[in-house]
Amino acid sequence: MTPNPLAKSRRLSRALVDLRDKAGYGQTELARRSGVKPSVISRLESPGEPGRRPNILFVRKLLDALDVPRGSAEFVQIEQFAEAAADRRWWDEPRFARMGEGQKTFALVELGATGIDEYAAGLLPGLVQTAAYARHRILAGHGDDVVAAVAGRLGRQQQLATQGTTYRLVLEEQAVRRYPVPPGVMLDQLRHLLALADEPGYSVRVVPVDAKLGDGPAPRAPFAQMAYPGDDPSIVIVDGVTDPHLVTSVDEVAEYAQLHQRLREAALSDKDSVAFIKQVAKSLAAAT
Template sequence: MSTLDAVPNGIIRFGKEAARVTPNPLARTRRLGAALLALRTERGYSHAELSRKSGVSASVISRTENPLGDPGRKPGLLSVRRLLDALDVSRGSREWTIIEGYAEDAANSRWWDAATYTRMGDGQRTYALVEAGASTIREYAGLLLPGLVQTAAYARHRVLAVTGDTPVTDPDPIVRGRLERQRQAVGAGLARYQLVLEEQAIRRRPVPGDVMLEQLRHLLALMDGDAVSVRVVPVDAQLTAGFAPRAPYAHMTYPDMDDPPIVVVDNVTKALLITDSADVSGYAQLHQRLREAALSDADSAAYIRESAAELAAATREG
Protein backbone atom coordinates (compact mmCIF):
# COMPACT_ATOMS: atom_id res chain seq x y z
CA MET A 1 0.00 0.00 0.00
CA SER A 2 1.38 3.42 -0.95
CA THR A 3 1.41 6.44 1.34
CA LEU A 4 -1.42 7.95 -0.68
CA ASP A 5 -3.58 4.87 -0.12
CA ALA A 6 -3.50 5.59 3.61
CA VAL A 7 -5.19 8.97 3.09
CA PRO A 8 -8.96 8.74 2.42
CA ASN A 9 -9.56 10.18 -1.06
CA GLY A 10 -6.02 11.56 -0.96
CA ILE A 11 -7.39 14.66 0.80
CA ILE A 12 -5.92 16.37 3.83
CA ARG A 13 -8.43 18.26 5.96
CA PHE A 14 -7.07 21.06 8.10
CA GLY A 15 -7.94 20.47 11.73
CA LYS A 16 -6.77 21.28 15.24
CA GLU A 17 -4.96 18.16 16.40
CA ALA A 18 -2.23 18.88 18.95
CA ALA A 19 1.26 19.36 17.55
CA ARG A 20 4.52 20.76 18.80
CA VAL A 21 5.71 24.07 17.42
CA THR A 22 9.22 23.71 16.01
CA PRO A 23 11.42 26.62 14.91
CA ASN A 24 11.75 27.28 11.21
CA PRO A 25 15.14 25.83 10.15
CA LEU A 26 15.85 28.50 7.55
CA ALA A 27 15.06 31.33 9.96
CA ARG A 28 17.43 29.79 12.52
CA THR A 29 20.12 29.26 9.86
CA ARG A 30 19.87 32.95 8.96
CA ARG A 31 20.14 33.99 12.60
CA LEU A 32 23.13 31.69 13.04
CA GLY A 33 24.85 33.20 10.01
CA ALA A 34 24.15 36.76 11.14
CA ALA A 35 25.52 36.05 14.62
CA LEU A 36 28.73 34.46 13.33
CA LEU A 37 29.24 37.23 10.78
CA ALA A 38 28.82 39.87 13.48
CA LEU A 39 31.34 38.12 15.75
CA ARG A 40 33.91 37.70 12.99
CA THR A 41 33.54 41.35 11.96
CA GLU A 42 33.80 42.51 15.55
CA ARG A 43 36.98 40.45 16.09
CA GLY A 44 38.47 41.75 12.85
CA TYR A 45 39.09 38.34 11.24
CA SER A 46 39.02 37.66 7.53
CA HIS A 47 37.59 34.36 6.33
CA ALA A 48 41.13 33.07 5.80
CA GLU A 49 42.30 34.14 9.26
CA LEU A 50 39.33 32.58 11.02
CA SER A 51 39.80 29.44 8.95
CA ARG A 52 43.40 29.09 10.10
CA LYS A 53 42.46 29.64 13.74
CA SER A 54 39.39 27.35 13.77
CA GLY A 55 40.32 24.61 11.34
CA VAL A 56 37.05 25.23 9.47
CA SER A 57 37.45 25.91 5.76
CA ALA A 58 36.89 29.45 4.51
CA SER A 59 34.21 28.19 2.11
CA VAL A 60 32.25 26.59 4.97
CA ILE A 61 32.54 29.81 6.99
CA SER A 62 31.24 31.82 4.05
CA ARG A 63 28.32 29.44 3.41
CA THR A 64 27.40 29.44 7.09
CA GLU A 65 27.40 33.25 7.24
CA ASN A 66 25.41 33.49 3.98
CA PRO A 67 23.01 30.52 4.03
CA LEU A 68 20.67 31.73 1.28
CA GLY A 69 23.07 30.54 -1.38
CA ASP A 70 22.08 26.99 -0.42
CA PRO A 71 19.05 27.39 1.87
CA GLY A 72 18.46 23.68 2.35
CA ARG A 73 21.97 23.03 3.66
CA LYS A 74 22.27 22.12 7.33
CA PRO A 75 25.08 23.70 9.38
CA GLY A 76 27.66 21.37 10.90
CA LEU A 77 27.43 21.52 14.69
CA LEU A 78 31.11 20.64 15.15
CA SER A 79 32.15 23.42 12.74
CA VAL A 80 29.96 25.95 14.55
CA ARG A 81 31.50 25.00 17.92
CA ARG A 82 35.00 25.31 16.47
CA LEU A 83 34.15 28.75 15.14
CA LEU A 84 32.76 29.87 18.50
CA ASP A 85 35.93 28.67 20.22
CA ALA A 86 38.08 30.49 17.67
CA LEU A 87 35.99 33.64 18.14
CA ASP A 88 36.67 33.47 21.89
CA VAL A 89 33.05 32.87 22.90
CA SER A 90 33.07 31.24 26.34
CA ARG A 91 31.55 27.76 26.45
CA GLY A 92 28.42 27.75 28.57
CA SER A 93 27.97 31.52 28.28
CA ARG A 94 24.61 32.95 27.27
CA GLU A 95 26.05 33.94 23.87
CA TRP A 96 27.41 30.43 23.26
CA THR A 97 24.13 28.81 24.30
CA ILE A 98 22.03 31.04 22.03
CA ILE A 99 24.22 30.61 18.95
CA GLU A 100 24.64 26.87 19.50
CA GLY A 101 20.85 26.68 19.86
CA TYR A 102 20.42 28.31 16.44
CA ALA A 103 22.72 25.69 14.94
CA GLU A 104 20.93 22.80 16.64
CA ASP A 105 17.51 24.03 15.49
CA ALA A 106 18.81 24.45 11.95
CA ALA A 107 20.43 21.01 11.91
CA ASN A 108 17.43 19.06 13.22
CA SER A 109 15.91 16.35 11.04
CA ARG A 110 13.16 17.55 8.73
CA TRP A 111 10.19 15.51 7.58
CA TRP A 112 11.28 15.78 3.94
CA ASP A 113 14.59 14.07 4.83
CA ALA A 114 12.70 10.77 5.03
CA ALA A 115 13.20 8.35 2.14
CA THR A 116 9.49 8.60 1.28
CA TYR A 117 9.99 12.19 0.13
CA THR A 118 13.35 12.04 -1.64
CA ARG A 119 11.67 12.54 -5.03
CA MET A 120 9.18 15.26 -4.08
CA GLY A 121 11.17 17.85 -6.09
CA ASP A 122 13.47 20.75 -5.28
CA GLY A 123 10.72 23.36 -5.61
CA GLN A 124 8.56 21.60 -3.04
CA ARG A 125 11.55 21.27 -0.71
CA THR A 126 11.95 25.03 -0.79
CA TYR A 127 8.26 25.54 -0.01
CA ALA A 128 8.42 22.94 2.78
CA LEU A 129 11.48 24.67 4.21
CA VAL A 130 9.85 28.10 4.48
CA GLU A 131 6.47 26.69 5.60
CA ALA A 132 7.98 24.71 8.49
CA GLY A 133 6.79 26.06 11.83
CA ALA A 134 4.99 29.04 10.27
CA SER A 135 2.31 30.80 12.30
CA THR A 136 0.74 32.52 9.28
CA ILE A 137 0.86 31.67 5.59
CA ARG A 138 -0.49 34.30 3.21
CA GLU A 139 -0.67 32.92 -0.31
CA TYR A 140 -1.78 34.26 -3.69
CA ALA A 141 -2.58 32.18 -6.78
CA GLY A 142 -3.65 33.39 -10.18
CA LEU A 143 -4.62 30.61 -12.59
CA LEU A 144 -4.16 27.38 -10.64
CA LEU A 145 -4.94 26.31 -7.09
CA PRO A 146 -1.79 26.12 -4.92
CA GLY A 147 -0.34 22.95 -3.46
CA LEU A 148 -1.56 23.57 0.09
CA VAL A 149 -5.21 23.13 -0.95
CA GLN A 150 -4.93 20.60 -3.78
CA THR A 151 -6.57 17.20 -3.65
CA ALA A 152 -4.43 14.24 -4.64
CA ALA A 153 -6.31 13.88 -7.94
CA TYR A 154 -5.94 17.58 -8.85
CA ALA A 155 -2.25 17.48 -7.93
CA ARG A 156 -1.64 14.33 -9.97
CA HIS A 157 -3.19 15.82 -13.09
CA ARG A 158 -1.23 19.05 -12.71
CA VAL A 159 2.06 17.20 -12.19
CA LEU A 160 1.50 15.10 -15.31
CA ALA A 161 0.61 18.22 -17.30
CA VAL A 162 4.05 19.75 -16.72
CA THR A 163 6.29 19.36 -19.74
CA GLY A 164 10.01 19.78 -20.14
CA ASP A 165 13.21 17.94 -20.99
CA THR A 166 12.32 15.24 -18.46
CA PRO A 167 8.51 14.90 -18.26
CA VAL A 168 7.17 13.39 -15.05
CA THR A 169 6.11 9.78 -15.49
CA ASP A 170 5.50 8.92 -11.82
CA PRO A 171 3.59 11.70 -10.06
CA ASP A 172 3.12 9.87 -6.73
CA PRO A 173 6.31 11.15 -5.01
CA ILE A 174 5.39 14.75 -5.80
CA VAL A 175 1.76 14.24 -4.78
CA ARG A 176 2.87 12.64 -1.50
CA GLY A 177 5.02 15.69 -0.85
CA ARG A 178 2.10 18.05 -1.40
CA LEU A 179 -0.18 16.12 0.93
CA GLU A 180 2.48 16.04 3.64
CA ARG A 181 3.13 19.75 3.19
CA GLN A 182 -0.58 20.32 3.79
CA ARG A 183 -0.53 18.21 6.95
CA GLN A 184 2.64 19.78 8.30
CA ALA A 185 1.92 23.41 7.36
CA VAL A 186 -1.70 23.84 8.37
CA GLY A 187 -3.16 20.40 9.00
CA ALA A 188 -2.34 20.55 12.71
CA GLY A 189 -4.12 23.87 13.11
CA LEU A 190 -0.96 25.73 14.15
CA ALA A 191 -0.78 28.08 11.18
CA ARG A 192 -3.46 30.48 9.99
CA TYR A 193 -3.75 30.27 6.23
CA GLN A 194 -4.97 33.20 4.13
CA LEU A 195 -5.41 32.34 0.47
CA VAL A 196 -6.33 34.88 -2.19
CA LEU A 197 -7.39 33.43 -5.55
CA GLU A 198 -8.09 35.04 -8.86
CA GLU A 199 -11.54 34.19 -10.25
CA GLN A 200 -9.85 32.25 -13.07
CA ALA A 201 -8.48 29.69 -10.59
CA ILE A 202 -12.08 28.73 -9.80
CA ARG A 203 -13.60 29.00 -13.26
CA ARG A 204 -10.76 27.54 -15.30
CA ARG A 205 -10.83 23.76 -15.92
CA PRO A 206 -7.16 22.60 -15.94
CA VAL A 207 -8.25 19.07 -14.92
CA PRO A 208 -11.21 16.80 -15.84
CA GLY A 209 -14.61 17.99 -14.65
CA ASP A 210 -15.07 15.38 -11.93
CA VAL A 211 -11.62 16.14 -10.51
CA MET A 212 -12.30 19.89 -10.52
CA LEU A 213 -15.66 19.33 -8.84
CA GLU A 214 -14.03 17.32 -6.05
CA GLN A 215 -11.42 20.07 -5.74
CA LEU A 216 -13.99 22.85 -5.37
CA ARG A 217 -15.92 20.88 -2.77
CA HIS A 218 -12.68 20.26 -0.89
CA LEU A 219 -11.94 23.97 -0.94
CA LEU A 220 -15.36 24.68 0.55
CA ALA A 221 -14.76 22.10 3.28
CA LEU A 222 -11.49 23.79 4.20
CA MET A 223 -13.25 27.13 4.51
CA ASP A 224 -15.56 25.74 7.22
CA GLY A 225 -12.72 25.83 9.76
CA ASP A 226 -11.26 28.77 11.62
CA ALA A 227 -7.71 28.28 10.36
CA VAL A 228 -8.37 28.81 6.64
CA SER A 229 -9.54 31.95 4.86
CA VAL A 230 -10.12 31.89 1.10
CA ARG A 231 -11.04 35.02 -0.84
CA VAL A 232 -11.73 35.28 -4.55
CA VAL A 233 -10.71 38.36 -6.56
CA PRO A 234 -13.24 39.01 -9.37
CA VAL A 235 -11.79 39.89 -12.75
CA ASP A 236 -13.37 43.36 -12.51
CA ALA A 237 -12.08 44.09 -8.99
CA GLN A 238 -10.59 47.52 -8.40
CA LEU A 239 -7.11 47.12 -6.89
CA THR A 240 -5.78 49.88 -4.65
CA ALA A 241 -3.02 51.77 -6.48
CA GLY A 242 -3.75 49.58 -9.50
CA PHE A 243 -0.97 47.14 -8.58
CA ALA A 244 -1.37 43.42 -9.23
CA PRO A 245 1.08 40.59 -8.52
CA ARG A 246 2.96 39.14 -11.47
CA ALA A 247 3.42 35.64 -10.04
CA PRO A 248 2.08 33.36 -7.32
CA TYR A 249 3.71 33.90 -3.92
CA ALA A 250 3.52 32.85 -0.29
CA HIS A 251 4.40 35.08 2.69
CA MET A 252 5.36 33.30 5.92
CA THR A 253 5.66 34.58 9.49
CA TYR A 254 6.78 32.58 12.53
CA PRO A 255 5.83 32.35 16.24
CA ASP A 256 9.22 33.71 17.33
CA MET A 257 9.03 37.40 16.44
CA ASP A 258 12.83 37.45 15.96
CA ASP A 259 12.59 34.90 13.14
CA PRO A 260 12.31 37.16 10.08
CA PRO A 261 9.37 36.66 7.68
CA ILE A 262 10.13 35.07 4.32
CA VAL A 263 8.42 35.22 0.93
CA VAL A 264 8.69 32.49 -1.69
CA VAL A 265 7.73 33.34 -5.28
CA ASP A 266 6.84 30.70 -7.86
CA ASN A 267 8.41 31.59 -11.19
CA VAL A 268 7.46 28.27 -12.90
CA THR A 269 10.97 26.77 -13.09
CA LYS A 270 11.94 27.26 -9.46
CA ALA A 271 10.88 28.79 -6.16
CA LEU A 272 12.65 32.08 -5.38
CA LEU A 273 13.22 33.28 -1.83
CA ILE A 274 12.66 36.94 -0.95
CA THR A 275 14.30 37.91 2.34
CA ASP A 276 15.02 41.64 2.13
CA SER A 277 12.88 43.18 4.88
CA ALA A 278 11.54 46.01 2.69
CA ASP A 279 10.55 43.61 -0.10
CA VAL A 280 8.96 41.16 2.35
CA SER A 281 6.99 43.99 3.93
CA GLY A 282 5.85 45.05 0.46
CA TYR A 283 4.39 41.60 -0.15
CA ALA A 284 2.52 41.77 3.17
CA GLN A 285 1.00 45.11 2.13
CA LEU A 286 0.16 43.76 -1.31
CA HIS A 287 -1.62 40.79 0.22
CA GLN A 288 -3.72 43.05 2.41
CA ARG A 289 -4.73 45.14 -0.64
CA LEU A 290 -5.69 41.97 -2.50
CA ARG A 291 -7.82 40.77 0.42
CA GLU A 292 -9.58 44.12 0.54
CA ALA A 293 -10.27 44.01 -3.21
CA ALA A 294 -11.54 40.43 -3.06
CA LEU A 295 -14.98 39.13 -2.14
CA SER A 296 -15.49 38.51 1.57
CA ASP A 297 -14.95 35.01 2.94
CA ALA A 298 -18.70 34.41 2.93
CA ASP A 299 -19.23 35.78 -0.58
CA SER A 300 -16.20 33.84 -1.83
CA ALA A 301 -17.68 30.63 -0.42
CA ALA A 302 -20.97 31.41 -2.13
CA TYR A 303 -19.14 32.04 -5.41
CA ILE A 304 -17.21 28.76 -5.18
CA ARG A 305 -20.41 26.90 -4.21
CA GLU A 306 -22.21 28.34 -7.25
CA SER A 307 -19.31 27.38 -9.51
CA ALA A 308 -19.35 23.85 -8.10
CA ALA A 309 -23.09 23.56 -8.69
CA GLU A 310 -22.71 24.69 -12.30
CA LEU A 311 -19.88 22.23 -12.82
CA ALA A 312 -21.88 19.42 -11.25
CA ALA A 313 -24.78 20.12 -13.61
CA ALA A 314 -22.47 20.24 -16.61
CA THR A 315 -20.80 16.99 -15.54
CA ARG A 316 -24.19 15.25 -15.26
CA GLU A 317 -25.21 16.53 -18.67
CA GLY A 318 -21.93 15.35 -20.16
Protein backbone atom coordinates in the same frame (compact mmCIF):
# COMPACT_ATOMS: atom_id res chain seq x y z
CA MET B 1 6.11 24.27 17.28
CA THR B 2 9.08 23.06 15.23
CA PRO B 3 11.40 25.99 14.45
CA ASN B 4 11.90 26.87 10.82
CA PRO B 5 15.36 25.66 9.67
CA LEU B 6 15.84 28.40 7.09
CA ALA B 7 14.91 31.18 9.51
CA LYS B 8 17.34 29.75 12.10
CA SER B 9 20.03 29.41 9.44
CA ARG B 10 19.64 33.11 8.61
CA ARG B 11 19.92 34.06 12.29
CA LEU B 12 22.97 31.82 12.62
CA SER B 13 24.64 33.53 9.66
CA ARG B 14 23.88 37.00 10.99
CA ALA B 15 25.23 36.11 14.45
CA LEU B 16 28.49 34.71 13.03
CA VAL B 17 29.05 37.73 10.80
CA ASP B 18 28.39 40.12 13.70
CA LEU B 19 30.82 38.26 15.97
CA ARG B 20 33.55 38.17 13.32
CA ASP B 21 33.12 41.88 12.56
CA LYS B 22 33.22 42.67 16.29
CA ALA B 23 36.46 40.71 16.64
CA GLY B 24 37.94 42.50 13.62
CA TYR B 25 38.76 39.28 11.73
CA GLY B 26 38.48 38.59 8.03
CA GLN B 27 37.35 35.16 6.96
CA THR B 28 40.95 34.11 6.24
CA GLU B 29 42.12 35.10 9.72
CA LEU B 30 39.14 33.38 11.36
CA ALA B 31 39.93 30.25 9.34
CA ARG B 32 43.52 30.29 10.64
CA ARG B 33 42.40 30.68 14.24
CA SER B 34 39.58 28.11 14.08
CA GLY B 35 40.88 25.47 11.70
CA VAL B 36 37.68 25.82 9.65
CA LYS B 37 38.21 26.36 5.91
CA PRO B 38 37.37 29.82 4.52
CA SER B 39 34.92 28.24 2.06
CA VAL B 40 33.03 26.67 4.97
CA ILE B 41 32.96 29.97 6.85
CA SER B 42 31.64 31.68 3.73
CA ARG B 43 28.81 29.14 3.41
CA LEU B 44 27.90 29.48 7.08
CA GLU B 45 27.76 33.26 6.77
CA SER B 46 25.69 33.09 3.56
CA PRO B 47 23.05 30.35 3.86
CA GLY B 48 22.61 30.18 0.06
CA GLU B 49 20.80 27.00 -1.00
CA PRO B 50 17.63 26.40 1.03
CA GLY B 51 18.48 22.73 1.61
CA ARG B 52 22.01 23.38 2.91
CA ARG B 53 22.59 22.43 6.55
CA PRO B 54 25.32 23.74 8.85
CA ASN B 55 27.89 21.48 10.47
CA ILE B 56 27.46 22.06 14.21
CA LEU B 57 31.06 21.02 14.94
CA PHE B 58 32.34 23.80 12.67
CA VAL B 59 30.01 26.32 14.31
CA ARG B 60 31.40 25.42 17.75
CA LYS B 61 34.97 25.80 16.49
CA LEU B 62 34.16 29.25 15.15
CA LEU B 63 32.55 30.31 18.41
CA ASP B 64 35.64 29.11 20.32
CA ALA B 65 37.91 31.08 17.99
CA LEU B 66 35.69 34.14 18.47
CA ASP B 67 36.09 33.86 22.25
CA VAL B 68 32.43 33.09 22.97
CA PRO B 69 32.52 31.17 26.28
CA ARG B 70 31.08 27.67 26.10
CA GLY B 71 27.93 27.43 28.17
CA SER B 72 27.25 31.17 27.93
CA ALA B 73 23.80 32.32 26.87
CA GLU B 74 25.23 33.58 23.56
CA PHE B 75 27.03 30.30 22.80
CA VAL B 76 23.95 28.22 23.65
CA GLN B 77 21.63 30.37 21.56
CA ILE B 78 23.86 30.27 18.46
CA GLU B 79 24.34 26.53 18.94
CA GLN B 80 20.55 26.15 19.03
CA PHE B 81 20.28 28.11 15.77
CA ALA B 82 22.71 25.63 14.17
CA GLU B 83 20.93 22.59 15.59
CA ALA B 84 17.54 23.78 14.33
CA ALA B 85 18.98 24.59 10.90
CA ALA B 86 20.53 21.11 10.66
CA ASP B 87 17.60 19.15 12.11
CA ARG B 88 16.08 16.23 10.23
CA ARG B 89 12.89 16.98 8.25
CA TRP B 90 9.92 14.78 7.44
CA TRP B 91 10.71 14.86 3.71
CA ASP B 92 14.09 13.23 4.40
CA GLU B 93 12.24 9.91 4.45
CA PRO B 94 12.96 7.77 1.33
CA ARG B 95 9.36 7.91 0.09
CA PHE B 96 9.62 11.69 -0.34
CA ALA B 97 13.07 11.64 -1.96
CA ARG B 98 11.71 12.30 -5.46
CA MET B 99 8.92 14.71 -4.58
CA GLY B 100 10.80 17.51 -6.38
CA GLU B 101 13.35 20.06 -5.21
CA GLY B 102 10.92 22.93 -5.70
CA GLN B 103 8.35 21.30 -3.47
CA LYS B 104 11.01 20.59 -0.83
CA THR B 105 11.74 24.32 -0.80
CA PHE B 106 8.04 25.04 -0.24
CA ALA B 107 7.93 22.48 2.57
CA LEU B 108 11.04 24.02 4.11
CA VAL B 109 9.73 27.57 4.29
CA GLU B 110 6.29 26.39 5.49
CA LEU B 111 7.78 24.37 8.36
CA GLY B 112 7.20 26.10 11.69
CA ALA B 113 5.22 28.99 10.19
CA THR B 114 2.64 30.55 12.49
CA GLY B 115 0.93 32.24 9.54
CA ILE B 116 0.93 31.89 5.76
CA ASP B 117 -0.52 34.53 3.44
CA GLU B 118 -0.75 33.08 -0.07
CA TYR B 119 -1.81 34.45 -3.44
CA ALA B 120 -2.65 32.22 -6.41
CA ALA B 121 -3.51 33.20 -9.96
CA GLY B 122 -4.49 30.54 -12.50
CA LEU B 123 -4.08 27.36 -10.45
CA LEU B 124 -4.99 26.33 -6.93
CA PRO B 125 -1.86 26.09 -4.74
CA GLY B 126 -0.45 22.87 -3.32
CA LEU B 127 -1.64 23.54 0.22
CA VAL B 128 -5.29 23.19 -0.83
CA GLN B 129 -5.05 20.63 -3.63
CA THR B 130 -6.78 17.26 -3.48
CA ALA B 131 -4.67 14.24 -4.34
CA ALA B 132 -6.46 13.87 -7.69
CA TYR B 133 -6.01 17.55 -8.64
CA ALA B 134 -2.34 17.34 -7.64
CA ARG B 135 -1.80 14.16 -9.65
CA HIS B 136 -3.18 15.69 -12.84
CA ARG B 137 -1.13 18.86 -12.45
CA ILE B 138 2.08 16.92 -11.72
CA LEU B 139 1.55 14.76 -14.80
CA ALA B 140 1.24 17.97 -16.82
CA GLY B 141 4.36 19.42 -15.23
CA HIS B 142 8.11 18.88 -15.15
CA GLY B 143 8.52 15.16 -14.65
CA ASP B 144 8.58 14.81 -10.86
CA ASP B 145 7.81 11.35 -9.55
CA VAL B 146 4.00 11.42 -9.37
CA VAL B 147 3.56 9.21 -6.29
CA ALA B 148 6.27 11.02 -4.33
CA ALA B 149 5.11 14.47 -5.44
CA VAL B 150 1.49 13.82 -4.45
CA ALA B 151 2.68 12.45 -1.11
CA GLY B 152 4.75 15.59 -0.69
CA ARG B 153 1.76 17.87 -1.24
CA LEU B 154 -0.31 15.90 1.23
CA GLY B 155 2.61 15.96 3.67
CA ARG B 156 2.78 19.74 3.43
CA GLN B 157 -0.96 19.96 4.11
CA GLN B 158 -0.61 17.69 7.14
CA GLN B 159 2.28 19.82 8.37
CA LEU B 160 0.09 22.93 8.08
CA ALA B 161 -2.76 21.33 10.04
CA THR B 162 -0.47 19.88 12.71
CA GLN B 163 1.26 23.22 13.29
CA GLY B 164 -2.03 25.06 13.64
CA THR B 165 -0.82 27.60 11.09
CA THR B 166 -3.18 30.42 10.19
CA TYR B 167 -3.66 30.28 6.43
CA ARG B 168 -5.08 33.15 4.39
CA LEU B 169 -5.50 32.39 0.70
CA VAL B 170 -6.37 34.93 -1.97
CA LEU B 171 -7.39 33.46 -5.33
CA GLU B 172 -7.95 35.06 -8.68
CA GLU B 173 -11.41 34.28 -10.09
CA GLN B 174 -9.90 32.23 -12.92
CA ALA B 175 -8.31 29.81 -10.43
CA VAL B 176 -11.85 28.81 -9.48
CA ARG B 177 -13.48 29.00 -12.91
CA ARG B 178 -10.66 27.49 -14.97
CA TYR B 179 -10.57 23.70 -15.33
CA PRO B 180 -6.92 22.53 -15.63
CA VAL B 181 -8.10 19.04 -14.62
CA PRO B 182 -11.10 16.90 -15.68
CA PRO B 183 -14.49 18.36 -14.62
CA GLY B 184 -15.18 15.67 -12.02
CA VAL B 185 -11.79 16.23 -10.40
CA MET B 186 -12.35 19.99 -10.42
CA LEU B 187 -15.76 19.58 -8.80
CA ASP B 188 -14.29 17.52 -5.96
CA GLN B 189 -11.52 20.11 -5.65
CA LEU B 190 -13.98 22.97 -5.27
CA ARG B 191 -15.89 21.04 -2.62
CA HIS B 192 -12.63 20.41 -0.80
CA LEU B 193 -11.79 24.12 -0.97
CA LEU B 194 -15.18 24.95 0.54
CA ALA B 195 -14.56 22.47 3.37
CA LEU B 196 -11.20 24.11 4.11
CA ALA B 197 -12.77 27.57 4.09
CA ASP B 198 -14.99 26.39 6.93
CA GLU B 199 -12.03 25.26 9.06
CA PRO B 200 -10.76 27.43 11.96
CA GLY B 201 -7.68 29.42 10.99
CA TYR B 202 -8.42 29.23 7.25
CA SER B 203 -9.53 32.11 5.06
CA VAL B 204 -10.31 31.89 1.35
CA ARG B 205 -11.05 34.99 -0.70
CA VAL B 206 -11.66 35.37 -4.42
CA VAL B 207 -10.56 38.42 -6.42
CA PRO B 208 -13.07 39.11 -9.23
CA VAL B 209 -11.65 39.91 -12.64
CA ASP B 210 -13.09 43.44 -12.41
CA ALA B 211 -11.77 44.11 -8.89
CA LYS B 212 -10.23 47.51 -8.20
CA LEU B 213 -6.72 46.88 -6.85
CA GLY B 214 -6.00 50.50 -5.95
CA ASP B 215 -2.59 52.11 -6.02
CA GLY B 216 0.58 50.08 -6.00
CA PRO B 217 2.05 47.21 -8.01
CA ALA B 218 -0.06 44.33 -9.28
CA PRO B 219 1.02 40.74 -8.60
CA ARG B 220 3.16 39.21 -11.34
CA ALA B 221 3.39 35.66 -9.98
CA PRO B 222 1.91 33.48 -7.24
CA PHE B 223 3.58 34.01 -3.87
CA ALA B 224 3.30 33.20 -0.19
CA GLN B 225 4.59 35.02 2.87
CA MET B 226 5.59 33.01 5.94
CA ALA B 227 5.53 34.44 9.46
CA TYR B 228 7.46 32.64 12.21
CA PRO B 229 7.46 32.82 16.02
CA GLY B 230 9.55 35.26 18.01
CA ASP B 231 12.31 37.17 16.25
CA ASP B 232 12.66 34.79 13.30
CA PRO B 233 12.41 36.91 10.12
CA SER B 234 9.58 36.40 7.64
CA ILE B 235 10.25 34.85 4.24
CA VAL B 236 8.39 35.13 0.94
CA ILE B 237 8.45 32.36 -1.65
CA VAL B 238 7.57 33.29 -5.23
CA ASP B 239 6.39 30.45 -7.45
CA GLY B 240 8.22 30.48 -10.78
CA VAL B 241 7.65 28.52 -13.96
CA THR B 242 10.28 25.98 -12.91
CA ASP B 243 11.86 26.74 -9.52
CA PRO B 244 10.59 28.90 -6.64
CA HIS B 245 12.46 32.04 -5.62
CA LEU B 246 12.99 33.11 -2.01
CA VAL B 247 12.72 36.73 -0.91
CA THR B 248 14.42 37.49 2.41
CA SER B 249 15.09 41.25 2.27
CA VAL B 250 13.08 42.91 5.03
CA ASP B 251 11.95 45.72 2.73
CA GLU B 252 10.91 43.37 -0.09
CA VAL B 253 9.06 41.07 2.31
CA ALA B 254 7.17 44.10 3.61
CA GLU B 255 6.17 45.03 0.05
CA TYR B 256 4.73 41.55 -0.51
CA ALA B 257 2.86 41.80 2.78
CA GLN B 258 1.31 45.09 1.66
CA LEU B 259 0.44 43.59 -1.73
CA HIS B 260 -1.32 40.63 -0.12
CA GLN B 261 -3.29 42.96 2.11
CA ARG B 262 -4.40 45.06 -0.87
CA LEU B 263 -5.48 41.90 -2.68
CA ARG B 264 -7.48 40.77 0.35
CA GLU B 265 -9.20 44.13 0.51
CA ALA B 266 -9.99 44.03 -3.23
CA ALA B 267 -11.35 40.50 -2.99
CA LEU B 268 -14.81 39.36 -2.06
CA SER B 269 -15.34 38.83 1.66
CA ASP B 270 -14.86 35.33 3.07
CA LYS B 271 -18.63 34.82 3.11
CA ASP B 272 -19.15 36.13 -0.43
CA SER B 273 -16.15 34.14 -1.70
CA VAL B 274 -17.66 30.93 -0.33
CA ALA B 275 -20.96 31.79 -2.01
CA PHE B 276 -19.11 32.43 -5.28
CA ILE B 277 -17.26 29.10 -5.14
CA LYS B 278 -20.51 27.29 -4.29
CA GLN B 279 -22.18 28.79 -7.35
CA VAL B 280 -19.31 27.74 -9.61
CA ALA B 281 -19.42 24.23 -8.13
CA LYS B 282 -23.19 24.08 -8.62
CA SER B 283 -22.89 25.08 -12.28
CA LEU B 284 -20.11 22.56 -12.82
CA ALA B 285 -22.13 19.79 -11.17
CA ALA B 286 -25.10 20.54 -13.42
CA ALA B 287 -22.88 20.36 -16.50
CA THR B 288 -21.18 17.05 -15.63
